[in-house]
Amino acid sequence: MNALISTALSGVFLMFVGLFVRNKQHIKFFAIAAIIISFIANLALYPTVQLGGYIQFGMIEVSKFSVLFNAVALGATLIYFLLSGSEFEKVGEHVGDYFALIFFILAGVTLASSFSNLLMLFLAIEIMSIPQYVLAGADRKSLKSNEASLKYFLMGSFSTGILLMGIALIYGAAGTFNITELGLGADPVHPLALCGIILMAFALAFKVSAVPFHFWTPDVYDGSPTVFTSFMATVVKAGGFVAFLRMFHVAFAGGAISHHWTLILSIITAATLILGNFSAVFQQSVKRMLAYSSIAQAGFMLFAVIAINQFATQGIILYAAAYSLATIGVFAVLLKLKDYTFEGFNGLTRKQPLLALATTIFLFSLAGIPVTAGFFAKYFVLSAAIQHGHLLWLVIVGVLCAAISVYYYFRVIMAMYFKQGDPEVEPVSGGFKVALVLTIILVLALGLFPNLLIGCL
Amino acid sequence: MLTVLLILIPFIAGLIAFGLKGSGPKVLGMIASLASVATAIGTVCTLQADPKKLSFVTNWIPQLGSQFRVGLDGMGTMLCLLTAIAFLLVFITIYNRDIERPNSFYGLMLLSQAGLVGVFTAFDALQFYVFWELALIPVYFLCSMWGGEKRIPVTFKFFVYTFLGSLLMLVGIIYLYFQTPDHSFSWTSFTSLQLSMGDQKWLFWLFFVAFAIKMPVFPFHTWQPDTYEQSPTPVTMILSGVMVKMGLFGVLRWLVPVLPEGASMWTDVAIVLSVIGIIYASCIAMVQSDLKRLIAYSSIAHIGLMSAAIFAHNEQGTQGVLLQMFNHGINIIGLWIIVEVIQNRLGVKNMDQMGGIARKAPRMAIFLVIISLANIGLPLTNGFIGEFLMFSGLFQYNHWFMAFAGLGIILAAVYTLNMIQKVIFGEGNTLTDTTTDLQPGETVALSLVVIMIFVLGVYPQPMLDLVSKAF
Numbered sequence: 070m071n072a073l074i075s076t077a078l079s080g081v082f083l084m085f086v087g088l089f090v091r092n093k094q095h096i097k098f099f100a101i102a103a104i105i106i107s108f109i110a111n112l113a114l115y116p117t118v119q120l121g122g123y124i125q126f127g128m129i130e131v132s133k134f135s136v137l138f139n140a141v142a143l144g145a146t147l148i149y150f151l152l153s154g155s156e157f158e159k160v161g162e163h164v165g166d167y168f169a170l171i172f173f174i175l176a177g178v179t180l181a182s183s184f185s186n187l188l189m190l191f192l193a194i195e196i197m198s199i200p201q202y203v204l205a206g207a208d209r210k211s212l213k214s215n216e217a218s219l220k221y222f223l224m225g226s227f228s229t230g231i232l233l234m235g236i237a238l239i240y241g242a243a244g245t246f247n248i249t250e251l252g253l254g255a256d257p258v259h260p261l262a263l264c265g266i267i268l269m270a271f272a273l274a275f276k277v278s279a280v281p282f283h284f285w286t287p288d289v290y291d292g293s294p295t296v297f298t299s300f301m302a303t304v305v306k307a308g309g310f311v312a313f314l315r316m317f318h319v320a321f322a323g324g325a326i327s328h329h330w331t332l333i334l335s336i337i338t339a340a341t342l343i344l345g346n347f348s349a350v351f352q353q354s355v356k357r358m359l360a361y362s363s364i365a366q367a368g369f370m371l372f373a374v375i376a377i378n379q380f381a382t383q384g385i386i387l388y389a390a391a392y393s394l395a396t397i398g399v400f401a402v403l404l405k406l407k408d409y410t411f412e413g414f415n416g417l418t419r420k421q422p423l424l425a426l427a428t429t430i431f432l433f434s435l436a437g438i439p440v441t442a443g444f445f446a447k448y449f450v451l452s453a454a455i456q457h458g459h460l461l462w463l464v465i466v467g468v469l470c471a472a473i474s475v476y477y478y479f480r481v482i483m484a485m486y487f488k489q490g491d492p493e494v495e496p497v498s499g500g501f502k503v504a505l506v507l508t509i510i511l512v513l514a515l516g517l518f519p520n521l522l523i524g525c526l
Numbered sequence: 527m528l529t530v531l532l533i534l535i536p537f538i539a540g541l542i543a544f545g546l547k548g549s550g551p552k553v554l555g556m557i558a559s560l561a562s563v564a565t566a567i568g569t570v571c572t573l574q575a576d577p578k579k580l581s582f583v584t585n586w587i588p589q590l591g592s593q594f595r596v597g598l599d600g601m602g603t604m605l606c607l608l609t610a611i612a613f614l615l616v617f618i619t620i621y622n623r624d625i626e627r628p629n630s631f632y633g634l635m636l637l638s639q640a641g642l643v644g645v646f647t648a649f650d651a652l653q654f655y656v657f658w659e660l661a662l663i664p665v666y667f668l669c670s671m672w673g674g675e676k677r678i679p680v681t682f683k684f685f686v687y688t689f690l691g692s693l694l695m696l697v698g699i700i701y702l703y704f705q706t707p708d709h710s711f712s713w714t715s716f717t718s719l720q721l722s723m724g725d726q727k728w729l730f731w732l733f734f735v736a737f738a739i740k741m742p743v744f745p746f747h748t749w750q751p752d753t754y755e756q757s758p759t760p761v762t763m764i765l766s767g768v769m770v771k772m773g774l775f776g777v778l779r780w781l782v783p784v785l786p787e788g789a790s791m792w793t794d795v796a797i798v799l800s801v802i803g804i805i806y807a808s809c810i811a812m813v814q815s816d817l818k819r820l821i822a823y824s825s826i827a828h829i830g831l832m833s834a835a836i837f838a839h840n841e842q843g844t845q846g847v848l849l850q851m852f853n854h855g856i857n858i859i860g861l862w863i864i865v866e867v868i869q870n871r872l873g874v875k876n877m878d879q880m881g882g883i884a885r886k887a888p889r890m891a892i893f894l895v896i897i898s899l900a901n902i903g904l905p906l907t908n909g910f911i912g913e914f915l916m917f918s919g920l921f922q923y924n925h926w927f928m929a930f931a932g933l934g935i936i937l938a939a940v941y942t943l944n945m946i947q948k949v950i951f952g953e954g955n956t957l958t959d960t961t962t963d964l965q966p967g968e969t970v971a972l973s974l975v976v977i978m979i980f981v982l983g984v985y986p987q988p989m990l991d992l993v994s995k996a997f
Contacts, residue, residue, distance in 0.1 A: 383589075433663075438659055438663065438689075439655065439656040439659045439660060440656065440660065444656075448696070448700070451696070451697065451700060452700050452703075452704075455697065455700045455701050455704060456704055464697055465694075465697070468690075468693040468694060468696075468697055469690070471693055472686055472689055472690035472693060475685065475686055475689055476682075476686065479682060479685070483670065483678055483682070486667070486670065486671060487670045487671060487677075487678050488678075518586075518587070519587060519589075519590075520587050520588065520589045520590075523589060524589055
């Protein structure tokens with residue numbers, strides 16, 4: 070609740086800052102201050118929810134889970150501002166507005182982690198999406214950016230429509246919007262409810278770019294200004310997942326109904342894993358590779374949605390943190406390079422050893438190699454699926470795909486360390502290096518002691 | 527605490543080495559490996575006196591029931607000793623070589639040593655997995671940065687192969703974790719599990735593939751000859767001397783005790799694969815002209831015999847494997863040291879371009895002959911007693927398997943003698959005339975190897991006593 074209020078207010082505040090403050094560097098500092106305040110305000114709720122959550126106005130549930138997830142989202146955004154905040158001014162004139170839009174998206178993300186009413190879910194998804202359409206087209210002079218924005222907007226509107234339709238059908242079947250009172254878990258399954266659930270699953274699968282609803286992702290991620298791509302692919306996507314998980318774990322769990330959607334989601338997951346990974350293998354640009362890899366990673370996060378248990382809840386939080394930190398980090402390095410192809414990374418270690426080391430650790434984390442956060446993230450979602458019992462075939466598919474993912478992540482590492490080249494790198498400031506080291510420390514700390522985060526749950 | 531020290535010494539030294547310049551890294555590497563050998567000898571003595579002192583447990587991730595749990599029994603102690611000795615031998619051999627970016631090289635080498643010791647001491651499955659990967663990653667960088675021409679794709683293949691195997695094992699570990707009543711990863715909980723036959727049947731493969739890739743057993747071996755050929759020789763020494771033992775160790779520590787019925791169910795399949803590996807690799811070794819590939823294939827054949835003997839599952843066979851793990855490690859490192867010397871002097875690996883080295887480098891020739899003979903298991907050398915025990919174990923299980931595996935001995939004699947003939951005898955050429963004999967460092971390393979060959983060959987009892995100390 071605190072996070073929602075503070076991020077929304079921060080958004081409004083930054084719009085005005087953008088009007089009155091001319092120095093773009095100062096705007097960034099205001100944004101960083103605002104995110105730190107939101108982070109603290111959110112954590113201030115932690116002691117009150119430690120013994121159990123509560124529902125406010127019948128609309129929002131404040132619980133340990135939501136507070137912790139918001140902390141991850143806000144913390145990841147802080148890292149994002151520290152690493153990439155200076156790049157905002159290269160996109161266009163309205164730096165204050167960009168920061169404001171990011172805060173509005175965050176308001177949507179915090180709502181997604183704590184809704185307890187279907188209308189709030191709808192609002193959360195919309196609040197997250199609309200500012201993104203604007204950000205995707207922020208680079209007004211670039212045709213690709215315009216195209217990305219339009220494509221994203223059109224596809225997003227369709228999926229919102231489908232989501233709304235699903236909500237309407239579920240309301241028709243259950244007679245309430247309150248997700249804890251839907252009572253759809255009991256047999257027999259109402260056909261209306263089943264249709265509703267399928268529509269919702271499709272709409273949410275679109276939002277998290279799961280196959281076969283992923284077609285927009287590579288084009289939108291590639292066309293959008295790179296600095297915003299990293300935010301869209303991480304914090305926003307995690308927000309989508311948390312909404313997905315809450316909806317299905319709270320409202321649709323148990324009974325005959327979960328058999329129906331488990332099967333559908335299992336097929337979607339397998340398709341996402343296979344297609345995402347195989348397509349990423351054939352990319353020539355690191356940016357597009359990361360877009361496809363984000364689809365592949367979505368496959369792993371879907372494990373947590375399907376498996377309804379403690380490991381799944383812990384896993385989604387750890388995955389959100391691990392994946393966001395690593396991806397934001399890789400994109401921050403990418404932004405410093407002129408050439409986004411794999412060849413652009415050739416020989417980076419000789420020119421900028423710290424950038425190369427950081428990228429290596431982040432890619433290790435994305436591939437799920439031990440002592441990085443990504444290992445335990447994958448570990449938890451795999452555990453969740455194995456504990457579920459009937460998903461072993463899916464786990465094996467996931468494992469094979471994880472082995473494939475090594476191919477494209479390591480292509481970057483090979484380019485940096487084993488190939489000769491002279492990459493063009495923009496000047497790297499001391500502050501950037503400090504932020505990068507901080508991110509590395511976080512990734513390794515979560516890789517060695519995941520209970521720092523999940524212990525709080 | 528000695529056990530923890532065994533991991534910490536190379537780990538900390540490795541991290542420090544990255545920051546050193548000039549000859550700092552190699553001096554540090556030497557000091558660290560001497561300290562490791564001393565600590566390893568300390569653990570051998572402690573094992574005789576008070577084995578409990580070698581265990582150490584502390585909390586790691588309480589939410590998961592995973593602990594940092596290290597300990598040593600006879601097998602673990604022997605492998606830690608082998609690791610320490612192997613790294614010492616490598617560092618002595620390359621002490622006078624000029625290596626590009628020595629800080630990274632020594633740093634990565636020491637980190638991989640820490641990973642290896644971690645694997646051999648782990649009594650918690652999750653910790654075992656973490657160290658298993660940790661030993662692999664530095665080796666990936668070592669091969670890719672200092673290796674031969676085709677190093678990048680070759681090492682990459684090696685990495686993907688082993689990573690896939692490890693992931694399958696991870697799935698198995700998680701599955702077993704959920705079966706334990708106290709939800710823990712400890713070795714004792716795993717081994718006291720009463721798993722159904724149906725579970726053991728498929729869980730066996732998750733673990734076996736991971737270990738079979740590492741050993742490697744036919745048909746999971748295809749990464750190995752390429753990787754050995756392309757890796758820088760010091761790394762090949764570690765790969766073939768110590769790292770392949772991880773697979774054998776995994777079978778002995780985790781596969782057979784945790785899934786006994788699964789293991790006995792698939793015994794015949796595992797032994798047949800191993801025996802095919804022996805004959806197939808020996809045949810290829812006979813027609814190799816590349817020295818490094820020849821030794822790589824001979825290593826596959828030797829490991830095949832060990833893996834077959836493990837699955838014969840009787841005391842003699844297991845004793846033989848344990849003994850042979852150490853002996854094979856020492857012998858193959860000895861061979862690689864000589865290959866390293868030859869490559870360093872001549873710059874070629876093709877045996878057709880060699881010959882007549884014995885006249886120019888008599889000391890090296892003597893060492894090569896002794897080590898080669900030990901490698902084919904001649905009596906009085908260390909290879910003999912291990913092979914004898916393994917064959918007798920295999921014979922007890924099934925005569926036919928032993929008969930086919932025994933073909934490996936004859937083939938080994940053929941390709942080894944052929945190699946000696948081609949490399950050191952015969953007519954010299956303009957290239958081999960430039961050879962110089964061993965330098966002091968190389969002589970020391972090879973002398974150590976030969977001393978161990980004869981001591982263990984004549985009097986293997988202390989080593990047999992050591993490895994038979996089980997938990």
